[in-house]
Ligand SMILES: [Zn+2]
């Protein structure tokens with residue numbers, strides 16, 4: 001087989017344009033297709049024919065103009081899957097035909113990486129900067145060349161959009177471990193969006209009783225259709241009172257805020273059991289949410305407030321296992337829309353539409 005010499009990839013440009021999103025006109029960045037030579041293959045590299053990539057919140061918030069600090073032009077995308085079509089002579093862990101997804105694994109060399117704590121990689125500050133004038137790792141591309149240490153195998157038997165949901169599930173698994181969820185505990189998830197649904201599935205897999213609170217009918221319906229019996233309509237009911245009622249006044253052992261809003265933090269905090277409740281801040285909010293907490297209460301009630309972000313290398317391996325064996329059904333966090341790479345601007349419009357689950361881009365359609 002003749003290997004490709006170039007790739008086409010999508011990038012968010014500095015330029016802006018008006019688009020209609022969810023019935024409103026918004027001034028958003030332009031996303032468009034560019035072409036560049038594929039990097040030379042090294043001895044530990046894999047060449048990938050890319051399949052699909054989801055548009056993550058970090059992607060569309062930058063496109064919306066909410067994350068200007070990330071820089072332009074940005075050729076991002078990290079929720080992809082690809083098939084190995086060639087490998088360097090020193091690659092032993094992968095074969096041509098394997099399906100892989102990306103691992104945010106750090107450098108693999110520093111002391112934190114050696115301990116498996118790759119999120120704390122000490123060489124992370126040295127970012128690669130722009131290549132061929134573009135920032136980002138080229139997740140929205142038809143071909144890729146990657147180091148074998150930066151990917152993990154995912155099953156060939158599931159649809160590619162599910163295989164591409166690796167990083168979000170790794171992030172959720174990391175959060176669940178940090179929250180130390182135990183079988184038989186009651187865990188409340190605030191929000192049934194893309195990441196709320198993912199948190200609910202992983203909490204269930206960890207053996208917890210899962211209660212979900214959500215405001216919008218579409219997401220309430222999605223959570224209920226998955227078989228979650230305790231789903232609270234937070235518009236029709238006071239979610240704090242409902243959680244107290246469902247737990248006979250005991251409260252939640254742990255709460256996961258999968259929404260970055262001050263109101264969600266205040267509600268979640270109020271649902272915690274009287275002593276030793278644990279609260280996980282899973283989502284960031286823009287603008288920065290306001291939340292006042294009483295330090296004395298944290299002290300007297302032994303409350304734990306835990307932050308989480310991304311995952312460590314082991315969480316990605318666990319995520320690949322859970323997705324591959326359908327312990328988690330990643331399709332439940334997806335909108336079910338497959339948009340050609342050549343229509344990347346349209347894909348961003350769909351992804352940024354309020355109440356949308358993850359939108360998928362078909363990377364071979366360019
Ligand atoms: Zn993501």
Ligand SMILES: [Zn+2]
Pocket residue numbers: 106107108109110111112113118120121122123124
């Ligand atoms: Zn490192």
